[in-house]
Amino acid sequence: MRISEIFYSIQGEGVYTGVPMVFVRLQGCPYRCAWCDSAYTWDTAGGENHTLEQVLNTVAQWPATHVCITGGEPLAQPKDFLALARALKQRRYWIEVETAGGFAIPPDAPIDSWVVDVKCPGSSMERINKLDTLPRLRPADQVKFVVASRADFDFALAVLRQHHTSAQTLFTPAWDQLEPGALVEWVKAEAPQARVSLQAHKYIWGPTRRGV
Numbered sequence: 001m002r003i004s005e006i007f008y009s010i011q012g013e014g015v016y017t018g019v020p021m022v023f024v025r026l027q028g029c030p031y032r033c034a035w036c037d038s039a040y041t042w043d044t045a046g047g048e049n050h051t052l053e054q055v056l057n058t059v060a061q062w063p064a065t066h067v068c069i070t071g072g073e074p075l076a077q078p079k080d081f082l083a084l085a086r087a088l089k090q091r092r093y094w095i096e097v098e099t100a101g102g103f104a105i106p107p108d109a110p111i112d113s114w115v116v117d118v119k120c121p122g123s124s125m126e127r128i129n130k131l132d133t134l135p136r137l138r139p140a141d142q143v144k145f146v147v148a149s150r151a152d153f154d155f156a157l158a159v160l161r162q163h164h165t166s167a168q169t170l171f172t173p174a175w176d177q178l179e180p181g182a183l184v185e186w187v188k189a190e191a192p193q194a195r196v197s198l199q200a201h202k203y204i205w206g207p208t209r210r211g212v
């Protein structure tokens with residue numbers, strides 16, 4: 001499979017913020033979000049080829065019990081993704097997957113928590129959203145909106161009104177585009193069932209450092 005990087009850190013965002021995890025970042029993404037902070041993952045010819053065994057051996061060198069499969073877009077390599085998820089689960093890892101939600105979620109993948117990133121208009125990738133995914137998500141899953149403006153927040157509220165989901169709802173301010181305090185006030189007033197998710201890794205290590 002095509003791999004961008006594998007590293008051990010803490011989860012910087014979402015419900016499991018602060019939990020030590022190995023990140024397996026798959027290379028290749030067909031989307032072009034305006035605020036993407038990992039454009040180095042876009043090129044499908046970038047990164048390196050790794051066998052499944054190589055990936056598993058790299059993951060096993062750290063004492064982590066949790067693995068996050070991310071990208072790029074992990075579901076853009078569907079066969080390799082499924083093989084990796086099954087092999088990790090056989091080894092009893094807890095697995096989180098971060099996806100843009102433009103691909104159908106494989107129902108037979110043994111994932112503990114899907115994180116589906118619904119694209120708001122500010123990303124310029126709103127057209128990729130497969131919103132029929134939302135009602136199929138479980139309470140253990142997460143729906144994330146990266147919000148760059150009030151218009152993005154209004155879009156997210158409309159999506160949540162029209163597509164019931166049992167998943168936990170996260171609002172993340174787009175880095176350098178929306179003042180986090182403004183988003184906090186909007187969530188407190190208009191989405192009190194949700195939570196604000198800051199990107200802790202950027203506060204700790206800066207916005208551009210890789211491998212953390």
Ligand code: SF4
Binds near residue numbers: 032039041100
């Ligand atoms: S889906 Fe993710 S990796 Fe792809 S362009 Fe958007 S933010 Fe970047």
